[in-house]
Amino acid sequence: MKKIHIIGLGLLGGSFSLALKQAKPDIKFTGFDANPKNLEDAQILGIIDEAKEEPDADTDVIILATPANTLSGLLIKYLDQVGPNTLIIDFGSTKENLCKAVTEHPKRAQYLAGHPIAGTEYSGPKAAKADLLDKKVFIICEMELTDVHLKGMAYDILEALNMKLRFMDAEEHDRHLAFVSHLSHVSSFMLGKTVLDKMEDEKNIFDMAGSGFASTVRLAKSSPAMWAPIMEENKKNMLEALSLYISNLSKFRDKIIAEDFESLASEMQKINKIGDILDLGK
Amino acid sequence: MKKIHIIGLGLLGGSFSLALKQAKPDIKFTGFDANPKNLEDAQILGIIDEAKEEPDADTDVIILATPANTLSGLLIKYLDQVGPNTLIIDFGSTKENLCKAVTEHPKRAQYLAGHPIAGTEYSGPKAAKADLLDKKVFIICEMELTDVHLKGMAYDILEALNMKLRFMDAEEHDRHLAFVSHLSHVSSFMLGKTVLDKMEDEKNIFDMAGSGFASTVRLAKSSPAMWAPIMEENKKNMLEALSLYISNLSKFRDKIIAEDFESLASEMQKINKIGDILDLGK
Incomplete structure (x- = not known):
């Protein structure tokens, strides 16, 4: 392995x-980004060691690390043009559409x-950051x-990157990631929006925000692109x-309206176990 | 100041x-907790240096650090019984009801x-932790x-605790805290619930959860009590x-249904500014 194009x-x-x-x-890195x-x-x-839009013919591995909706176009383009080695x-953070887009591609095995x-x-x-992965x-x-x-x-x-491999089908991947990653981002963005909307006429609200708010709203800084x-x-x-999340929030709100705080507490108690589950994953 | 009761x-x-x-x-700390x-x-x-249910008569300061719904009962009880010094x-995390409960108390000035x-x-x-405050x-x-x-x-x-003082009225406090603290906790609890409900028939989902999920769901470990x-x-x-939050989430969902991803991106872009605002608060 001598050359990688990103x-x-x-x-x-x-x-x-x-x-x-x-x-x-010893690997040479070439690469391109549409943003100059x-x-x-x-x-x-x-x-990268050298900027170039198209990979050299002797490139061993091409990495596609662009936004999710650009990947199938790029993947098909490069599958069409690469040699057999x-x-x-x-x-990409989503896999189902992308895998489907190349199922019938004659060079599917090179992806x-x-x-x-x-x-x-x-x-x-x-x-x-060198230690992100x-x-x-x-x-x-x-x-x-x-x-x-x-x-x-x-x-x-x-292996060189010290990463832990997991295998699953593309449909399962997208379904799981919607819950454990993509939903978190929406919940955080909308939390940020709800507070920002309120802030228009309420100055200094953030002075009162503790570390809990900062942690929950952190993902609202993520890139829209x-x-x-x-x-x-x-x-x-x-x-x-999103529908399940909204439905859970609505039921929680209904319990506040009904002043059923015992049931709220017992529900929160059940959810507490997520702490053990997350700690297990460490 | 020689004696504090918590x-x-x-x-x-x-x-x-x-x-x-x-x-x-030099301060002596006495205190009590209903949980043995x-x-x-x-x-x-x-x-604490000594456990006792009731503060000594020469206690300088009584600290009430129990759940929010127990505070007005305790506050009235101890205002009734304490001497003038x-x-x-x-x-407590909420102030409006509590302040109202003692507005007319003859010893309101001692609170x-x-x-x-x-x-x-x-x-x-x-x-x-000694450095929490x-x-x-x-x-x-x-x-x-x-x-x-x-x-x-x-x-x-x-001042001894190195804390930064802020002053506001009780109604304003509760309104602001609902947005910058209490709502975060509900959003986190319901995110945890949504994923846990899904997990019943989906094993190992947490293996795929990244640091973003951990950060967003952290508050779901908080105490229901x-x-x-x-x-x-x-x-x-x-x-x-909660109603504003649910409404924002529903509008976000509607934009996904309508495939209006440009508008989603521009909305997320606006929310990104919460990063600057939070960083300013540091």
Whole structure:
């Protein structure tokens, strides 16, 4: 493995390169970002060794790390053009539409559908960190559809990055992620909006906000350029997750109206167990 | 100031004592907790020097740090019984009902309505930390109704604890806190519930949860014994905050249904500014 080309030099693409450069210093990184500022920053920060829009013919691995709704177009374009020894991996947060878009592609075996479970509320190459992916989960979907030899390069990379592999089908991935990731972002954005709307005529409200609010609203700083496309790509599951969330909130509100605080307390008690479950996952 | 009596030896009452003992080692702390295990732990941990249900007659300050719905009963009971040199301070998260309950009390001037903006998702004396209150905001309501000499003791204590004072009326306090604190807790609890409900037939879903989910759902570990009473005491404002939140979530869902992702992105962009506002507060 001598050359990797990264398309999308933001938080994920950048962190991937910074970490892999430490582990495998002999690999040459080329790459591109549609945003000229990001492309320049990525060169200054050493995320890529050379900026170029198209990968060289001898590129071993092409990484797609762009917003979710751009991935199928890019994936088809590069599958069409690559030689037989190049593997394409994407880092998208949604998988079902993307996998479906290339099911019948003659070079489907040269694609690995991936999703690193890592991120922060920040974006762009300057937010990239060499340790972002360390010990994090990397989900692979439809792994049986990827060529076994090309897949070897992916395993090499993921092992060098110290990532924990998980395998599942694309539909299951999107359904789960809607609940454990995408819904969190919407709940946080709408919490931020609710407070900001209120703040228009209420000055200094944030002076009273404690660490609990900061933690809950943190994801509302996330990039709309990344998250609006995720809503688009995961529409069906997002609607289910959001509807269940709204219904739970409405029932909670009804219990306050009915002054049924005993039932509220016993419900909260049951939800407390999420602490044990999350701690188990550490 | 020689003797302080704390009723409710949990996270807040305990942290208060641990910090003040460092700053003012000569003060003797007595205290009580209705939970025998908490009372025992508080003695072992050095939160109180002596356990007793009722404060000594020469107690300078009585701290009420019990759940919000117990405060007015305790406040009236102790106002009725204390001598003229004792100040009572409460640490409750809601203030309007409590202040109203003692407006006409002949010893109203011996009460200071306080709210330290500090906490974690954990509770009980074992969760107490000497630095929990350090540099945090302490809100005082209706400060003009407290006796000026007794108030001096409160200022002494709050200065020793390195806390930042803010003043507002009780109604304003409860309205603001509903948005910047209480709503966060409900959004987090219901996020936890939505995922737990889904998890019943979906194993290992948490394996896929990233740090974003952990941060957003953290408050769902909070104590129901503390939070159900806050919903009760702040009912009116919670209903307003929850209704606005549900309405924002529903509109977001409608935009996904309508596939109006451009409008979603521009909305998220506007909400991003909450990052700057929160960072300003640091």
